[in-house]
Amino acid sequence: MTGTFAHIRRLARHPSGLFGLLLLAAIILMSVSAGWIFPEGPWAMVGPTRLHPGVDPRFPLGTDTYGRDIVSAIFYGARVSLFVGIASAAIALIVGIVVGAIAGYFGGKVDDALMRLTDAFQTIPNFLLSIAIVGIIGASLPTITFAISIVAWPIIARLVRADVLRLRTYDFVQSCKIIGMSDMRIVFQQILPNCMAPIIVTTSVLVANAIIVEASLAFLGLGDPNVMSWGTLLNVGRQQLRTEAYITIVPAVALVLTVLALNLIGDALNDVLNPRLKERT
Amino acid sequence: MSKSFEMNRRGFLGSLAAAGLVPAGMVASGPALAQDAGGILRTPFWPAPTYLNSAISTSGPESFLSPKFYDGLLGYESGMVPKPSLATAWEISEDGLTVTFTLREGVTWHDGEPFTSHDVAFTFMEVLKVHHGRGVNTFANLTSVDTPDDYTAVFNLSKPSPAMMRALDSRECPILPAHLYEGTDIMENPVNTAPVGTGPFKLESYEIGSAVVMVPYEDYWDEGYPLLDRFIVQFVPDPATRAAMLESGQTDAIFLGMIPTQEILRIAEMDGFEMTTTGFEAMPSGLQLEFNLENEILANKLVRQAIAHAIDTNWILENVFYGMGQTGASPLHYDQRPFYTTEGVPSYPFDLAKANELLDEAGYPRGEGDMRFKLMLDPSPWGTESINSSAYIREVLRQVGIDVEVRQQDFAVFVTTVWTERKHDLVLYTATMGVDPTIGVHRFYLSSNFQPGTGFSNGAHYDNPEVDELLNAASIEMDEEARIAQYAEFQQIAYEDLPIVKMVDIAAAPTLASTRVHDFAPDALGALGSLKQTWVEQ
Amino acid sequence: MTQTSGPITGNGTKKAGPFAALSSPLGRYILRRLVQALLVMVLVMVGSFFLMKLAPGDFVDVLAGTRDLTAEQTAELRARYGLDQPLVIQLVRYMGLLATFDFGYSPINAAPVTDVILARLPVTAILVVASVSLSMVIGTLFGIAAARNAGKPVDLGISIFMLLLYATPSFIVAIMLILVFGLKLGLMPIAGYESVGMGYTGWQHIWDVTRHLTLPVVALCTFYIAIYGRIGRASMLEVMRLDFVRTARAKGISEGRVFYVHALRNALLPLITMAGLQVSSLVGGAVLIETVFGLPGMGRTAYDAVLQRDTNLLLGVIFTSSLAVVTVNFVIDMLYMVLDPRVNLK
Numbered sequence A: 001m002t003g004t005f006a007h008i009r010r011l012a013r014h015p016s017g018l019f020g021l022l023l024l025a026a027i028i029l030m031s032v033s034a035g036w037i038f039p040e041g042p043w044a045m046v047g048p049t050r051l052h053p054g055v056d057p058r059f060p061l062g063t064d065t066y067g068r069d070i071v072s073a074i075f076y077g078a079r080v081s082l083f084v085g086i087a088s089a090a091i092a093l094i095v096g097i098v099v100g101a102i103a104g105y106f107g108g109k110v111d112d113a114l115m116r117l118t119d120a121f122q123t124i125p126n127f128l129l130s131i132a133i134v135g136i137i138g139a140s141l142p143t144i145t146f147a148i149s150i151v152a153w154p155i156i157a158r159l160v161r162a163d164v165l166r167l168r169t170y171d172f173v174q175s176c177k178i179i180g181m182s183d184m185r186i187v188f189q190q191i192l193p194n195c196m197a198p199i200i201v202t203t204s205v206l207v208a209n210a211i212i213v214e215a216s217l218a219f220l221g222l223g224d225p226n227v228m229s230w231g232t233l234l235n236v237g238r239q240q241l242r243t244e245a246y247i248t249i250v251p252a253v254a255l256v257l258t259v260l261a262l263n264l265i266g267d268a269l270n271d272v273l274n275p276r277l278k279e280r281t
Numbered sequence B: 001m002s003k004s005f006e007m008n009r010r011g012f013l014g015s016l017a018a019a020g021l022v023p024a025g026m027v028a029s030g031p032a033l034a035q036d037a038g039g040i041l042r043t044p045f046w047p048a049p050t051y052l053n054s055a056i057s058t059s060g061p062e063s064f065l066s067p068k069f070y071d072g073l074l075g076y077e078s079g080m081v082p083k084p085s086l087a088t089a090w091e092i093s094e095d096g097l098t099v100t101f102t103l104r105e106g107v108t109w110h111d112g113e114p115f116t117s118h119d120v121a122f123t124f125m126e127v128l129k130v131h132h133g134r135g136v137n138t139f140a141n142l143t144s145v146d147t148p149d150d151y152t153a154v155f156n157l158s159k160p161s162p163a164m165m166r167a168l169d170s171r172e173c174p175i176l177p178a179h180l181y182e183g184t185d186i187m188e189n190p191v192n193t194a195p196v197g198t199g200p201f202k203l204e205s206y207e208i209g210s211a212v213v214m215v216p217y218e219d220y221w222d223e224g225y226p227l228l229d230r231f232i233v234q235f236v237p238d239p240a241t242r243a244a245m246l247e248s249g250q251t252d253a254i255f256l257g258m259i260p261t262q263e264i265l266r267i268a269e270m271d272g273f274e275m276t277t278t279g280f281e282a283m284p285s286g287l288q289l290e291f292n293l294e295n296e297i298l299a300n301k302l303v304r305q306a307i308a309h310a311i312d313t314n315w316i317l318e319n320v321f322y323g324m325g326q327t328g329a330s331p332l333h334y335d336q337r338p339f340y341t342t343e344g345v346p347s348y349p350f351d352l353a354k355a356n357e358l359l360d361e362a363g364y365p366r367g368e369g370d371m372r373f374k375l376m377l378d379p380s381p382w383g384t385e386s387i388n389s390s391a392y393i394r395e396v397l398r399q400v401g402i403d404v405e406v407r408q409q410d411f412a413v414f415v416t417t418v419w420t421e422r423k424h425d426l427v428l429y430t431a432t433m434g435v436d437p438t439i440g441v442h443r444f445y446l447s448s449n450f451q452p453g454t455g456f457s458n459g460a461h462y463d464n465p466e467v468d469e470l471l472n473a474a475s476i477e478m479d480e481e482a483r484i485a486q487y488a489e490f491q492q493i494a495y496e497d498l499p500i501v502k503m504v505d506i507a508a509a510p511t512l513a514s515t516r517v518h519d520f521a522p523d524a525l526g527a528l529g530s531l532k533q534t535w536v537e538q
Numbered sequence C: 001m002t003q004t005s006g007p008i009t010g011n012g013t014k015k016a017g018p019f020a021a022l023s024s025p026l027g028r029y030i031l032r033r034l035v036q037a038l039l040v041m042v043l044v045m046v047g048s049f050f051l052m053k054l055a056p057g058d059f060v061d062v063l064a065g066t067r068d069l070t071a072e073q074t075a076e077l078r079a080r081y082g083l084d085q086p087l088v089i090q091l092v093r094y095m096g097l098l099a100t101f102d103f104g105y106s107p108i109n110a111a112p113v114t115d116v117i118l119a120r121l122p123v124t125a126i127l128v129v130a131s132v133s134l135s136m137v138i139g140t141l142f143g144i145a146a147a148r149n150a151g152k153p154v155d156l157g158i159s160i161f162m163l164l165l166y167a168t169p170s171f172i173v174a175i176m177l178i179l180v181f182g183l184k185l186g187l188m189p190i191a192g193y194e195s196v197g198m199g200y201t202g203w204q205h206i207w208d209v210t211r212h213l214t215l216p217v218v219a220l221c222t223f224y225i226a227i228y229g230r231i232g233r234a235s236m237l238e239v240m241r242l243d244f245v246r247t248a249r250a251k252g253i254s255e256g257r258v259f260y261v262h263a264l265r266n267a268l269l270p271l272i273t274m275a276g277l278q279v280s281s282l283v284g285g286a287v288l289i290e291t292v293f294g295l296p297g298m299g300r301t302a303y304d305a306v307l308q309r310d311t312n313l314l315l316g317v318i319f320t321s322s323l324a325v326v327t328v329n330f331v332i333d334m335l336y337m338v339l340d341p342r343v344n345l346k
Helices: A004-013 A015-037 A069-107 A108-125 A126-137 A139-167 A171-178 A183-219 A229-240 A246-273 A275-280 B002-018 B060-069 B117-131 B162-166 B239-247 B261-269 B302-310 B313-321 B354-360 B385-399 B411-420 B465-475 B482-495 C016-022 C025-055 C059-067 C071-080 C087-099 C113-148 C155-165 C170-184 C202-242 C243-251 C255-292 C298-307 C311-345
Strands: B040-044 B074-077 B081-084 B088-090 B098-103 B142-151 B152-157 B201-207 B209-217 B232-233 B273-276 B285-291 B326-328 B375-379 B400-408 B425-432 B500-504 B511-516
Touching: A004 A015, A004 A246, A004 B074, A015 A069, A069 A108, A069 A229, A069 A246, A108 A126, A108 A139, A108 B162, A108 C025, A108 C311, A126 A139, A126 C025, A126 C255, A139 A183, A139 B239, A171 A183, A171 C298, A171 C311, A183 A229, A183 A246, A229 A246, A246 C170, B060 B201, B060 B209, B060 B232, B060 B400, B081 B088, B081 B400, B088 B162, B098 B117, B098 B302, B098 C255, B117 B142, B232 C298, B239 B261, B239 C170, B261 B273, B261 B511, B285 B302, B285 B385, B302 B354, B302 B385, B302 B500, B313 B326, B313 B500, B326 C016, B354 B400, B375 B385, B375 B411, B385 B425, B385 B465, B411 C059, C025 C087, C025 C311, C059 C071, C087 C255, C087 C311, C113 C155, C113 C202, C113 C298, C113 C311, C170 C202, C170 C255, C255 C298, C298 C311
Parallel strands: B040 B232, B375 B400, B375 B425
Antiparallel strands: B074 B081, B088 B098, B098 B152, B142 B152, B201 B209, B209 B232, B273 B511, B285 B425, B285 B500, B326 B500
């Protein structure tokens, strides 16, 4: 991992990657500064209800049905989207890596059992499973995060398993075995660092996907009612799309830009970490 | 009666004119309309029904669809004044213990079999008293139905039942064909989804969960009716989509508030649409906030009153219901005349200072984070009103130092959490108040109705012997003046004790239709009636 | 060899790999795959069963809430549908029924689950087939156009458009389509899959259904158009660098033929892999689209079944969709076995 810093520099020189990074930085800034700029919180009913954007300079993006400032909601919503995205991707990564590494390294019956479990999670309709979990356990941020990650880990598991299967036959792994290294150490210290590139790239997609799923759940009315997310606004706005379209459009744009940023970064990472691919495109 | 004959004749001539058989000028109703019958009516609805029979399920879709296929003994004019339907006359004995119905002759079921008093006796004794959710209580005192001849049905009661006479319409108590139900498993009888009634419409096709298509029953007893050629109900889950369907002309009418209120108000303003709020009296409903009195904080009356003062019910009325209704002021709904009253009933005007004062007095000073205590609020996921209101309630209660967390779950978990497991503090839901307080309101206040495991029963665990006595007396009181007095006292006591604060009495759900649709809300039942007089210009 | 790994593509579905095919007879391999598929199905069904049963509340609670049922009536209903039995007995009963392909009774629809599913299947089938084929064709065309103009403004324009399609959630696309084509322009019906009760037949009916399903299919397609576009572009660029293509070009074979024969054949595997993933995600992913467009498809049915705790119906839908996914994956594995040697040469 000596090249980490160099990678970031190369990422910054990648034009669309840079654009993605800047966008993401802006979104992170929004979520960090939300508490300072809007100390009263996103729920405070600070203005008249359903104020259209541009009417009152105090509320540049207008207010919603409750007279809540939409700018404030977008800032606080960025927190939720990023939290759900990162947390569920992290859980999916941990579970996926562990399952994939064990299955790939040990093979045989263990591999068989774990892969059938992975198959099962990929066979069951994923969004439906997320909906069912959130509906049943209740719409709270931890539940939503769990419901998203429980369907996301199989992708990582397959990725890791394929790489471990390939790498474990390599000479350097065989020599580790000969010198008596423990299986755990071989997997986590020798094999995994060598298959990080595709995992990192996939992670950016997972984060983006998790943000979309959170918004979709909130759109169906399954968002955490105690947390202001972009999906919350989308759900409120959906009911008055014809009269106050901005309540839908503003969070929709924020959502698309975030997902866009993550994808640009993912693509750029792919180019940077896999120079062979970059050369081809 | 003369009006119906007139309509009849015009309807007949109209259809002849439309068919080109008589010159259009011959039709009495004037030069502009060449037609005053017929047409295809399309309307969206949600959710989809389980049955097409409201005798065994009282939920929304069944209540809407069943009256098109089935008739009741009575109908109701505006103001809940009874009018003939399958019964042409009725007589209540002096002591209130016998009700004799004279039945209409010459009525046939959709399969051609004749309708008789045996059908009435069977329906009440075997179906409504057993399988109908509210019927068990409404007809608790009905001991037997005698059938001295084919066209007379005598109801024998163990106690007077004033509420019963308000519950005999086609929606609440449809009469089923005994010859198809007798001796079968009623809940799984195939007729439940392939109705054979005496009503104006018969089923042409039913695609489960998708659509119901109805056509006129040619031998319907009220000759000339129904006026429609075809009646199509499509099941569409998303309210905004239903509104878009109306706006784009994909449907003709929206019944029972099937689209968001702000959309109703907006589209009603557009050319080519009209709205009416009449025709919903048979189903008054309200949004209410119920306290779990087993919670030691909420057991304190001062806390409950403080919460009532902290919530601006007018805000909810204006911003959630867009002004369609009245702010809550009593356990009863304002449409439950003549029993509803606000006289002598305590009121809790919006007053944050007063709320703070009451909370201090109750012994809950502000502590950490300026908060006094923490409560869980469970809004009903049925519709959007409770959820939308809960966001407001949480915010205002935070201002008086009550830290409220909103818990949103699906309907099954919601019902279980509140009425079975009783893990709730505050619960917010809309409920029907019933055609009579006995049917819809008693269930929340009677101590005997504290029945964990039964949804929408006495979830507060409210227990006041005085209230029990008043309500039990009112349910069998035949003298209306005495009943009015009993309910007035009940409202005063219950709103002082405050196990439930009424947020909003919801106005009659508006019907919104294209101006091509005529006569769509004729009586107290409105869209929950047969809609046999409705017609559409093509 | 210790620094970076090579590019990894198409890890979404299981690759049977050439080893199984080479080291054991085809029959034994197929048999093994079938046993695995059966095992996965059992896992899915048992898992779904427990998810529904361990959830608080059963469908009687839902009914009691909407029908004002009394305590006696709810008890009667629970006994009628066996909900008062221990879970294990309920599971054994259900699996026993399922073994005879009987999905049981849906109390919420007052009909056998099989009837409900058969009524939903056509809409879902049309949605799946139409959106998979449409997005594959359109996406690939975009990809080819981009690759042939690699590095030029057309390529950049298409790439940006693809990114936007990729980043916009389908339900937002759906809302916008309704707003523009349904309301503003009034061109398309907004809800349902046909004009109900109008008695259309023949071509009139086909035209009617086509009009109704156009917007939902487009909404389901956008995301996948972007993916197929990327696959198409990458495959094309790769092929253009292959020796035999260069040779072919040098020999003067028309450029079009080179592109379309060799490049498409080369893109086939990732495209098939993606199509498999798309099919398996459609039943769940269609929930939002079916909700917004009021379509009586399997996704919305399953969602309602969850909300109403109609366990039999949900399990029936999951069984049907899982069977479809397992079958598609099996077919894809077979295709891989046929095409794999060529892939390995790459």
